[in-house]
Amino acid sequence: MKILTCPMNGTRNINEFQNFGPLRNNLDPEVVSDQEWSRHLFRANNACGILQEWWRHVPSNYFFVAERNIVTNEVIRTFDPSELESLE
Protein backbone atom coordinates (compact mmCIF):
# COMPACT_ATOMS: atom_id res chain seq x y z
CA MET A 1 0.00 0.00 0.00
CA LYS A 2 1.32 3.42 -0.90
CA ILE A 3 1.55 5.92 1.92
CA LEU A 4 0.77 9.62 1.72
CA THR A 5 1.60 12.07 4.49
CA CYS A 6 -1.30 14.37 5.19
CA PRO A 7 -0.20 17.69 6.69
CA MET A 8 -3.08 17.47 9.17
CA ASN A 9 -3.61 13.74 9.80
CA GLY A 10 -0.10 12.36 9.36
CA THR A 11 0.87 9.24 7.40
CA ARG A 12 -2.10 7.36 6.01
CA ASN A 13 -2.77 4.74 3.34
CA ILE A 14 -3.26 6.38 -0.05
CA ASN A 15 -6.72 4.86 -0.43
CA GLU A 16 -7.93 7.32 2.22
CA PHE A 17 -7.18 10.15 -0.21
CA GLN A 18 -8.73 11.50 -3.36
CA ASN A 19 -6.73 13.17 -6.10
CA PHE A 20 -8.01 16.43 -7.57
CA GLY A 21 -5.44 16.93 -10.30
CA PRO A 22 -2.77 19.53 -11.01
CA LEU A 23 -2.90 23.05 -9.60
CA ARG A 24 -4.24 25.60 -12.06
CA ASN A 25 -4.18 29.36 -12.13
CA ASN A 26 -7.34 31.06 -10.98
CA LEU A 27 -8.68 33.09 -13.87
CA ASP A 28 -11.44 35.66 -13.89
CA PRO A 29 -13.96 34.31 -16.44
CA GLU A 30 -15.29 37.84 -16.99
CA VAL A 31 -11.93 39.11 -18.18
CA VAL A 32 -10.11 36.29 -19.98
CA SER A 33 -10.47 35.46 -23.67
CA ASP A 34 -12.26 32.30 -24.84
CA GLN A 35 -8.88 30.82 -25.78
CA GLU A 36 -7.44 31.38 -22.32
CA TRP A 37 -10.60 30.02 -20.72
CA SER A 38 -10.56 26.85 -22.83
CA ARG A 39 -6.91 26.39 -21.98
CA HIS A 40 -7.70 26.84 -18.31
CA LEU A 41 -10.48 24.25 -18.44
CA PHE A 42 -8.91 21.58 -20.59
CA ARG A 43 -5.12 21.85 -20.43
CA ALA A 44 -3.31 20.61 -17.35
CA ASN A 45 0.33 19.93 -16.61
CA ASN A 46 1.21 16.42 -17.78
CA ALA A 47 4.94 16.79 -18.41
CA CYS A 48 7.25 14.09 -17.11
CA GLY A 49 8.64 15.37 -13.84
CA ILE A 50 7.35 16.90 -10.63
CA LEU A 51 3.71 17.91 -10.45
CA GLN A 52 1.99 20.08 -7.86
CA GLU A 53 -1.50 18.71 -7.28
CA TRP A 54 -4.50 18.90 -5.02
CA TRP A 55 -5.37 16.00 -2.73
CA ARG A 56 -8.16 15.54 -0.22
CA HIS A 57 -8.09 13.39 2.89
CA VAL A 58 -11.58 11.98 2.45
CA PRO A 59 -12.66 11.18 6.05
CA SER A 60 -11.66 14.64 7.29
CA ASN A 61 -12.46 16.50 4.05
CA TYR A 62 -9.15 18.33 4.29
CA PHE A 63 -7.57 19.63 1.07
CA PHE A 64 -3.81 19.99 0.71
CA VAL A 65 -1.07 20.15 -1.91
CA ALA A 66 1.41 17.42 -2.82
CA GLU A 67 4.51 17.60 -4.98
CA ARG A 68 4.82 14.26 -6.70
CA ASN A 69 7.10 12.95 -9.43
CA ILE A 70 4.69 11.52 -12.02
CA VAL A 71 7.34 9.27 -13.53
CA THR A 72 8.68 7.61 -10.37
CA ASN A 73 5.55 8.21 -8.24
CA GLU A 74 7.78 9.57 -5.48
CA VAL A 75 6.04 12.09 -3.22
CA ILE A 76 8.51 14.93 -2.67
CA ARG A 77 6.48 16.81 -0.04
CA THR A 78 2.97 17.66 1.08
CA PHE A 79 1.86 20.95 2.59
CA ASP A 80 -1.12 23.03 3.66
CA PRO A 81 -2.50 25.29 0.90
CA SER A 82 -1.81 28.37 3.03
CA GLU A 83 1.85 27.86 2.07
CA LEU A 84 1.07 28.51 -1.56
CA GLU A 85 2.39 31.98 -2.23
CA SER A 86 0.43 32.51 -5.39
CA LEU A 87 -0.76 30.46 -8.29
CA GLU A 88 -0.23 33.30 -10.72
Next chain:
Amino acid sequence: MPFGLLKYALSKDYPVSGDIPSASDLQSTYDVVIIGGGGHGLACAHYLSKYHGISNVAVLEKGYLAGGNTARNTTTIRSNYITNEGVSFYKEGVKLYENMSKELDFNIMFSQRGQLTLAHTEASMRSFHLRAEMGKHAGTRVEVVDAKTVKEISPHLNMDDGGSLEIIGGLWHADGGTARHDAVAWGYARQAARRGVEIHQRTSVEGFDFDREKIVTVRTNRGNISAGQVMIAVGGMNYQMALKAGIELPIRSFPLQAMVTQPLKPWLHTLVSSVSLHTYLVQSARGEIVIGGGSDPYQLYSTRSTLDMKEHLAEGAVQMFPFLHGVPLLRQWAGITDMTPDYSPIMGACPVTNLWLDCGWGTWGFKATPVAGKYMAQSIANQKTSAIIEPFSMERFSSFDLLNEMGATAASH
Protein backbone atom coordinates in the same frame (compact mmCIF):
# COMPACT_ATOMS: atom_id res chain seq x y z
CA MET B 1 14.39 -37.81 -43.63
CA PRO B 2 17.41 -36.89 -41.44
CA PHE B 3 19.18 -35.79 -44.62
CA GLY B 4 16.22 -33.63 -45.46
CA LEU B 5 16.50 -31.96 -42.05
CA LEU B 6 20.23 -31.53 -42.45
CA LYS B 7 19.67 -29.92 -45.82
CA TYR B 8 17.40 -27.34 -44.21
CA ALA B 9 19.82 -26.76 -41.36
CA LEU B 10 22.67 -25.98 -43.72
CA SER B 11 20.66 -24.12 -46.32
CA LYS B 12 21.14 -20.38 -46.56
CA ASP B 13 17.49 -20.04 -47.60
CA TYR B 14 16.16 -21.51 -44.39
CA PRO B 15 14.54 -20.42 -42.20
CA VAL B 16 12.62 -18.40 -44.74
CA SER B 17 12.70 -14.65 -44.27
CA GLY B 18 10.26 -13.36 -41.68
CA ASP B 19 7.08 -11.51 -42.45
CA ILE B 20 8.60 -8.21 -41.46
CA PRO B 21 12.03 -7.51 -42.99
CA SER B 22 14.70 -6.52 -40.49
CA ALA B 23 15.46 -2.84 -40.52
CA SER B 24 18.03 -1.35 -42.84
CA ASP B 25 19.65 2.01 -42.19
CA LEU B 26 17.31 4.96 -42.08
CA GLN B 27 17.00 6.77 -45.37
CA SER B 28 17.45 10.51 -45.42
CA THR B 29 13.96 11.31 -46.68
CA TYR B 30 10.49 9.81 -46.39
CA ASP B 31 7.17 11.02 -47.73
CA VAL B 32 5.53 10.10 -44.43
CA VAL B 33 7.10 9.41 -41.05
CA ILE B 34 4.80 7.64 -38.61
CA ILE B 35 5.95 7.90 -35.01
CA GLY B 36 4.76 4.87 -33.08
CA GLY B 37 4.81 1.24 -34.23
CA GLY B 38 1.61 0.17 -32.53
CA GLY B 39 -1.66 -0.91 -34.10
CA HIS B 40 -2.70 2.62 -35.10
CA GLY B 41 0.61 3.58 -36.73
CA LEU B 42 0.87 0.27 -38.58
CA ALA B 43 -2.75 0.45 -39.75
CA CYS B 44 -2.11 3.92 -41.13
CA ALA B 45 0.99 2.62 -42.94
CA HIS B 46 -1.08 -0.20 -44.41
CA TYR B 47 -3.82 2.12 -45.69
CA LEU B 48 -1.29 4.65 -47.04
CA SER B 49 0.57 1.98 -48.99
CA LYS B 50 -2.42 -0.05 -50.18
CA TYR B 51 -5.04 2.58 -50.99
CA HIS B 52 -3.14 5.81 -51.54
CA GLY B 53 -0.01 4.62 -53.33
CA ILE B 54 2.25 6.12 -50.68
CA SER B 55 4.85 3.57 -49.66
CA ASN B 56 7.90 5.71 -49.02
CA VAL B 57 6.90 5.56 -45.38
CA ALA B 58 8.89 4.94 -42.22
CA VAL B 59 7.27 3.68 -39.03
CA LEU B 60 9.51 4.57 -36.10
CA GLU B 61 9.09 2.56 -32.92
CA LYS B 62 11.01 3.34 -29.74
CA GLY B 63 10.71 -0.19 -28.35
CA TYR B 64 9.51 -3.24 -30.19
CA LEU B 65 6.59 -3.66 -32.56
CA ALA B 66 3.19 -3.34 -30.86
CA GLY B 67 4.76 -3.56 -27.41
CA GLY B 68 2.91 -0.62 -25.87
CA ASN B 69 -0.82 -0.25 -25.44
CA THR B 70 -1.47 -2.54 -28.41
CA ALA B 71 -0.05 -5.37 -26.30
CA ARG B 72 -1.61 -4.20 -23.04
CA ASN B 73 -5.23 -3.44 -23.88
CA THR B 74 -8.05 -5.88 -23.23
CA THR B 75 -9.19 -6.12 -26.87
CA THR B 76 -12.79 -4.98 -26.65
CA ILE B 77 -14.37 -4.12 -30.00
CA ARG B 78 -17.71 -2.30 -29.85
CA SER B 79 -19.59 0.75 -31.09
CA ASN B 80 -22.22 1.35 -28.38
CA TYR B 81 -21.19 4.93 -27.66
CA ILE B 82 -23.51 7.85 -27.07
CA THR B 83 -22.66 10.73 -29.43
CA ASN B 84 -23.70 10.53 -33.05
CA GLU B 85 -20.13 11.27 -34.17
CA GLY B 86 -18.72 8.59 -31.89
CA VAL B 87 -21.22 5.86 -32.80
CA SER B 88 -20.81 6.46 -36.56
CA PHE B 89 -17.04 6.36 -36.31
CA TYR B 90 -16.77 3.26 -34.10
CA LYS B 91 -19.44 1.49 -36.14
CA GLU B 92 -17.15 1.62 -39.16
CA GLY B 93 -14.37 0.34 -36.91
CA VAL B 94 -16.41 -2.76 -36.06
CA LYS B 95 -17.21 -3.29 -39.76
CA LEU B 96 -13.52 -3.15 -40.65
CA TYR B 97 -12.79 -5.74 -37.96
CA GLU B 98 -15.41 -8.06 -39.45
CA ASN B 99 -13.44 -8.11 -42.69
CA MET B 100 -9.93 -7.70 -41.33
CA SER B 101 -8.68 -11.28 -41.56
CA LYS B 102 -9.53 -11.21 -45.27
CA GLU B 103 -8.11 -7.73 -45.78
CA LEU B 104 -4.80 -8.70 -44.19
CA ASP B 105 -4.70 -12.34 -45.26
CA PHE B 106 -3.92 -13.03 -41.61
CA ASN B 107 -6.16 -14.62 -39.01
CA ILE B 108 -6.81 -11.95 -36.39
CA MET B 109 -9.14 -14.34 -34.51
CA PHE B 110 -12.05 -11.90 -34.55
CA SER B 111 -14.85 -13.25 -32.40
CA GLN B 112 -18.09 -11.27 -32.59
CA ARG B 113 -19.68 -12.71 -29.47
CA GLY B 114 -21.54 -9.63 -28.25
CA GLN B 115 -21.06 -7.36 -25.29
CA LEU B 116 -23.35 -7.19 -22.27
CA THR B 117 -23.18 -4.15 -20.00
CA LEU B 118 -24.96 -4.52 -16.67
CA ALA B 119 -27.10 -1.95 -14.90
CA HIS B 120 -27.52 -2.04 -11.14
CA THR B 121 -29.33 1.31 -10.91
CA GLU B 122 -32.17 3.13 -12.66
CA ALA B 123 -29.69 5.86 -13.61
CA SER B 124 -27.65 3.32 -15.59
CA MET B 125 -30.83 2.07 -17.28
CA ARG B 126 -31.69 5.61 -18.37
CA SER B 127 -28.28 6.10 -19.96
CA PHE B 128 -28.59 2.65 -21.61
CA HIS B 129 -31.89 3.69 -23.22
CA LEU B 130 -30.20 6.76 -24.64
CA ARG B 131 -27.23 4.75 -25.91
CA ALA B 132 -29.52 2.14 -27.44
CA GLU B 133 -31.55 4.76 -29.30
CA MET B 134 -28.44 6.56 -30.53
CA GLY B 135 -27.01 3.23 -31.68
CA LYS B 136 -30.18 2.16 -33.48
CA HIS B 137 -30.35 5.54 -35.18
CA ALA B 138 -26.83 4.97 -36.54
CA GLY B 139 -27.69 1.41 -37.58
CA THR B 140 -25.77 -0.60 -34.98
CA ARG B 141 -27.12 -3.60 -33.10
CA VAL B 142 -27.71 -2.42 -29.56
CA GLU B 143 -30.74 -2.81 -27.29
CA VAL B 144 -31.81 -2.52 -23.69
CA VAL B 145 -32.67 -5.89 -22.14
CA ASP B 146 -34.40 -6.81 -18.88
CA ALA B 147 -32.95 -8.88 -16.06
CA LYS B 148 -34.45 -12.11 -17.37
CA THR B 149 -32.76 -11.67 -20.74
CA VAL B 150 -29.48 -10.77 -19.01
CA LYS B 151 -29.64 -14.11 -17.22
CA GLU B 152 -30.34 -15.90 -20.50
CA ILE B 153 -27.41 -14.23 -22.25
CA SER B 154 -25.00 -14.91 -19.38
CA PRO B 155 -26.44 -17.70 -17.18
CA HIS B 156 -23.51 -17.76 -14.74
CA LEU B 157 -24.12 -14.19 -13.56
CA ASN B 158 -24.91 -13.55 -9.94
CA MET B 159 -28.08 -11.46 -10.26
CA ASP B 160 -27.85 -10.43 -6.58
CA ASP B 161 -31.64 -10.43 -6.29
CA GLY B 162 -32.66 -8.13 -3.47
CA GLY B 163 -29.03 -7.21 -2.81
CA SER B 164 -27.38 -3.82 -3.09
CA LEU B 165 -25.93 -4.71 -6.50
CA GLU B 166 -29.00 -6.35 -7.99
CA ILE B 167 -28.81 -6.54 -11.79
CA ILE B 168 -31.96 -4.83 -13.06
CA GLY B 169 -31.17 -4.91 -16.77
CA GLY B 170 -28.49 -4.49 -19.35
CA LEU B 171 -27.34 -3.07 -22.64
CA TRP B 172 -26.90 -5.87 -25.18
CA HIS B 173 -24.61 -5.04 -28.08
CA ALA B 174 -24.61 -7.92 -30.55
CA ASP B 175 -21.96 -6.21 -32.72
CA GLY B 176 -19.42 -6.29 -29.88
CA GLY B 177 -16.51 -8.68 -29.97
CA THR B 178 -12.84 -9.27 -29.45
CA ALA B 179 -9.76 -10.09 -31.54
CA ARG B 180 -6.16 -11.11 -31.07
CA HIS B 181 -4.29 -7.83 -30.49
CA ASP B 182 -0.85 -9.02 -31.65
CA ALA B 183 -2.29 -10.48 -34.84
CA VAL B 184 -3.87 -7.13 -35.70
CA ALA B 185 -0.52 -5.35 -35.42
CA TRP B 186 1.44 -8.09 -37.18
CA GLY B 187 -1.12 -8.34 -39.96
CA TYR B 188 -0.88 -4.62 -40.69
CA ALA B 189 2.91 -4.63 -40.36
CA ARG B 190 3.28 -7.53 -42.78
CA GLN B 191 1.02 -5.95 -45.39
CA ALA B 192 2.71 -2.57 -45.09
CA ALA B 193 6.20 -4.07 -45.23
CA ARG B 194 5.31 -6.00 -48.40
CA ARG B 195 4.44 -2.72 -50.08
CA GLY B 196 7.74 -1.14 -49.13
CA VAL B 197 6.98 0.54 -45.82
CA GLU B 198 10.06 0.51 -43.58
CA ILE B 199 9.50 -0.46 -39.96
CA HIS B 200 12.30 0.71 -37.71
CA GLN B 201 12.20 -0.65 -34.18
CA ARG B 202 14.36 0.70 -31.34
CA THR B 203 14.28 4.06 -33.07
CA SER B 204 13.19 6.91 -30.82
CA VAL B 205 12.30 10.42 -31.88
CA GLU B 206 14.24 13.03 -29.95
CA GLY B 207 12.94 16.22 -31.50
CA PHE B 208 11.92 18.17 -34.57
CA ASP B 209 13.40 21.00 -36.62
CA PHE B 210 10.99 23.53 -38.06
CA ASP B 211 10.81 25.87 -40.99
CA ARG B 212 8.15 28.32 -39.86
CA GLU B 213 4.99 26.22 -39.21
CA LYS B 214 6.31 23.06 -40.83
CA ILE B 215 8.43 20.17 -39.59
CA VAL B 216 11.43 19.71 -41.87
CA THR B 217 13.55 17.29 -39.86
CA VAL B 218 12.74 14.50 -37.46
CA ARG B 219 15.68 13.93 -35.14
CA THR B 220 16.08 10.34 -34.00
CA ASN B 221 18.63 8.35 -32.00
CA ARG B 222 19.78 6.91 -35.34
CA GLY B 223 20.18 10.16 -37.20
CA ASN B 224 18.07 12.87 -38.80
CA ILE B 225 15.41 12.30 -41.43
CA SER B 226 13.53 14.82 -43.49
CA ALA B 227 9.84 14.12 -43.72
CA GLY B 228 7.04 15.33 -45.93
CA GLN B 229 4.33 14.49 -43.42
CA VAL B 230 4.58 13.33 -39.83
CA MET B 231 2.03 11.46 -37.75
CA ILE B 232 2.12 10.99 -33.99
CA ALA B 233 0.54 7.81 -32.60
CA VAL B 234 2.53 6.92 -29.51
CA GLY B 235 -0.22 6.04 -27.05
CA GLY B 236 0.65 6.94 -23.46
CA MET B 237 3.50 9.23 -24.53
CA ASN B 238 1.46 11.34 -26.98
CA TYR B 239 1.54 14.38 -24.70
CA GLN B 240 5.35 14.24 -24.47
CA MET B 241 5.81 13.70 -28.19
CA ALA B 242 3.44 16.53 -29.18
CA LEU B 243 5.22 18.80 -26.72
CA LYS B 244 8.46 18.26 -28.67
CA ALA B 245 6.59 19.70 -31.66
CA GLY B 246 5.35 22.64 -29.59
CA ILE B 247 1.79 21.34 -29.27
CA GLU B 248 0.22 21.21 -25.83
CA LEU B 249 -2.44 18.51 -25.96
CA PRO B 250 -5.41 18.43 -23.57
CA ILE B 251 -4.24 15.09 -22.25
CA ARG B 252 -3.34 13.66 -18.86
CA SER B 253 -1.67 10.25 -18.55
CA PHE B 254 -2.93 7.58 -16.18
CA PRO B 255 -2.00 3.91 -15.77
CA LEU B 256 -4.64 1.35 -16.66
CA GLN B 257 -4.31 -2.05 -15.02
CA ALA B 258 -5.59 -5.43 -16.09
CA MET B 259 -5.04 -9.07 -15.21
CA VAL B 260 -5.90 -12.62 -16.26
CA THR B 261 -6.81 -15.75 -14.36
CA GLN B 262 -5.44 -19.18 -15.11
CA PRO B 263 -7.04 -20.76 -18.21
CA LEU B 264 -10.49 -22.30 -17.72
CA LYS B 265 -12.74 -24.27 -20.01
CA PRO B 266 -14.85 -21.95 -22.18
CA TRP B 267 -17.85 -20.75 -20.17
CA LEU B 268 -18.03 -16.99 -20.62
CA HIS B 269 -19.44 -16.59 -24.11
CA THR B 270 -19.89 -12.82 -24.23
CA LEU B 271 -18.03 -9.77 -23.02
CA VAL B 272 -19.55 -8.72 -19.70
CA SER B 273 -19.05 -5.39 -17.99
CA SER B 274 -20.60 -3.60 -15.06
CA VAL B 275 -20.94 0.17 -14.89
CA SER B 276 -21.24 0.31 -11.11
CA LEU B 277 -18.48 -2.18 -10.35
CA HIS B 278 -16.03 -0.61 -12.83
CA THR B 279 -15.08 -4.11 -13.90
CA TYR B 280 -15.35 -6.02 -17.16
CA LEU B 281 -14.54 -9.59 -18.11
CA VAL B 282 -13.86 -11.48 -21.30
CA GLN B 283 -12.60 -15.01 -21.82
CA SER B 284 -9.63 -15.18 -24.17
CA ALA B 285 -9.11 -17.85 -26.80
CA ARG B 286 -6.63 -19.43 -24.39
CA GLY B 287 -9.35 -19.71 -21.74
CA GLU B 288 -7.96 -17.03 -19.44
CA ILE B 289 -10.51 -14.68 -17.94
CA VAL B 290 -9.26 -11.18 -18.79
CA ILE B 291 -10.34 -8.69 -16.11
CA GLY B 292 -10.10 -4.94 -16.61
CA GLY B 293 -11.58 -1.77 -15.22
CA GLY B 294 -11.07 1.97 -15.02
CA SER B 295 -7.82 3.92 -15.02
CA ASP B 296 -5.80 4.57 -11.87
CA PRO B 297 -7.05 7.46 -9.72
CA TYR B 298 -4.04 9.74 -10.26
CA GLN B 299 -1.67 10.80 -13.05
CA LEU B 300 1.42 8.66 -13.57
CA TYR B 301 3.83 7.61 -16.33
CA SER B 302 4.52 4.20 -14.85
CA THR B 303 3.33 0.72 -15.65
CA ARG B 304 3.65 -0.47 -12.07
CA SER B 305 0.68 -2.33 -10.61
CA THR B 306 -1.05 -1.73 -7.30
CA LEU B 307 -2.69 -4.09 -4.86
CA ASP B 308 -5.57 -1.59 -4.47
CA MET B 309 -6.54 -1.88 -8.11
CA LYS B 310 -6.10 -5.65 -8.22
CA GLU B 311 -8.31 -6.04 -5.15
CA HIS B 312 -10.90 -3.79 -6.71
CA LEU B 313 -10.95 -5.76 -9.97
CA ALA B 314 -11.08 -9.08 -8.12
CA GLU B 315 -13.97 -7.82 -5.99
CA GLY B 316 -15.94 -6.82 -9.08
CA ALA B 317 -15.24 -10.12 -10.83
CA VAL B 318 -16.26 -12.20 -7.80
CA GLN B 319 -19.42 -10.13 -7.31
CA MET B 320 -20.47 -10.93 -10.88
CA PHE B 321 -19.27 -14.54 -10.95
CA PRO B 322 -18.82 -15.76 -7.35
CA PHE B 323 -17.37 -19.12 -8.41
CA LEU B 324 -14.25 -17.27 -9.58
CA HIS B 325 -13.23 -16.77 -5.94
CA GLY B 326 -10.84 -19.72 -5.90
CA VAL B 327 -9.32 -19.16 -9.34
CA PRO B 328 -5.70 -17.97 -9.18
CA LEU B 329 -4.47 -14.96 -11.10
CA LEU B 330 -1.88 -15.80 -13.69
CA ARG B 331 -0.61 -12.42 -14.88
CA GLN B 332 -1.17 -8.75 -14.28
CA TRP B 333 0.10 -5.70 -16.09
CA ALA B 334 -0.53 -2.03 -16.83
CA GLY B 335 -0.36 0.41 -19.72
CA ILE B 336 -0.25 4.21 -19.81
CA THR B 337 -3.40 5.78 -21.16
CA ASP B 338 -3.57 9.29 -22.63
CA MET B 339 -6.90 10.56 -21.32
CA THR B 340 -8.75 13.48 -22.87
CA PRO B 341 -11.27 15.61 -20.94
CA ASP B 342 -14.26 14.28 -22.93
CA TYR B 343 -13.14 10.64 -23.37
CA SER B 344 -12.97 11.03 -27.16
CA PRO B 345 -9.78 10.85 -29.23
CA ILE B 346 -7.92 13.72 -30.90
CA MET B 347 -7.44 13.09 -34.61
CA GLY B 348 -6.51 15.15 -37.62
CA ALA B 349 -4.53 18.28 -38.38
CA CYS B 350 -2.93 20.62 -35.86
CA PRO B 351 -1.27 24.06 -35.97
CA VAL B 352 1.94 22.51 -37.35
CA THR B 353 0.97 22.21 -41.01
CA ASN B 354 2.50 18.81 -41.81
CA LEU B 355 1.91 17.19 -38.44
CA TRP B 356 -1.02 14.81 -37.96
CA LEU B 357 -2.36 13.70 -34.61
CA ASP B 358 -3.75 10.27 -33.80
CA CYS B 359 -3.80 10.82 -30.06
CA GLY B 360 -5.96 10.80 -26.96
CA TRP B 361 -6.90 7.18 -27.33
CA GLY B 362 -6.96 6.72 -23.58
CA THR B 363 -8.57 3.43 -22.66
CA TRP B 364 -10.56 3.02 -25.91
CA GLY B 365 -8.04 2.79 -28.76
CA PHE B 366 -7.88 -0.87 -29.81
CA LYS B 367 -11.39 -1.00 -31.31
CA ALA B 368 -10.52 1.99 -33.50
CA THR B 369 -7.25 0.59 -34.86
CA PRO B 370 -8.52 -0.05 -38.42
CA VAL B 371 -10.84 2.94 -38.73
CA ALA B 372 -8.35 5.42 -37.32
CA GLY B 373 -5.66 4.00 -39.62
CA LYS B 374 -7.98 4.28 -42.61
CA TYR B 375 -8.99 7.89 -42.07
CA MET B 376 -5.63 9.12 -40.84
CA ALA B 377 -4.10 7.71 -44.02
CA GLN B 378 -6.83 9.36 -46.11
CA SER B 379 -6.31 12.69 -44.33
CA ILE B 380 -2.54 12.55 -44.81
CA ALA B 381 -2.86 11.55 -48.49
CA ASN B 382 -5.39 14.30 -49.21
CA GLN B 383 -3.70 16.86 -46.98
CA LYS B 384 -7.10 17.48 -45.46
CA THR B 385 -8.77 16.05 -42.39
CA SER B 386 -11.46 13.59 -43.51
CA ALA B 387 -15.06 14.55 -42.73
CA ILE B 388 -15.76 11.58 -40.44
CA ILE B 389 -12.87 12.50 -38.10
CA GLU B 390 -13.32 16.28 -38.35
CA PRO B 391 -15.41 16.38 -35.12
CA PHE B 392 -12.48 14.80 -33.24
CA SER B 393 -10.07 17.63 -34.05
CA MET B 394 -8.06 19.33 -31.33
CA GLU B 395 -9.95 22.54 -32.16
CA ARG B 396 -13.08 21.21 -30.46
CA PHE B 397 -11.64 22.24 -27.11
CA SER B 398 -11.21 25.86 -28.21
CA SER B 399 -14.70 26.02 -29.66
CA PHE B 400 -16.25 24.10 -26.74
CA ASP B 401 -17.68 21.44 -29.08
CA LEU B 402 -16.80 18.50 -26.86
CA LEU B 403 -17.82 14.92 -27.62
CA ASN B 404 -18.69 13.60 -24.20
CA GLU B 405 -18.25 9.83 -24.15
CA MET B 406 -17.38 9.55 -20.49
CA GLY B 407 -20.46 7.55 -19.52
CA ALA B 408 -20.14 5.23 -22.49
CA THR B 409 -16.42 4.70 -21.96
CA ALA B 410 -15.37 4.69 -18.34
CA ALA B 411 -14.98 1.13 -17.14
CA SER B 412 -17.12 -0.42 -19.83
CA HIS B 413 -14.59 -0.48 -22.66
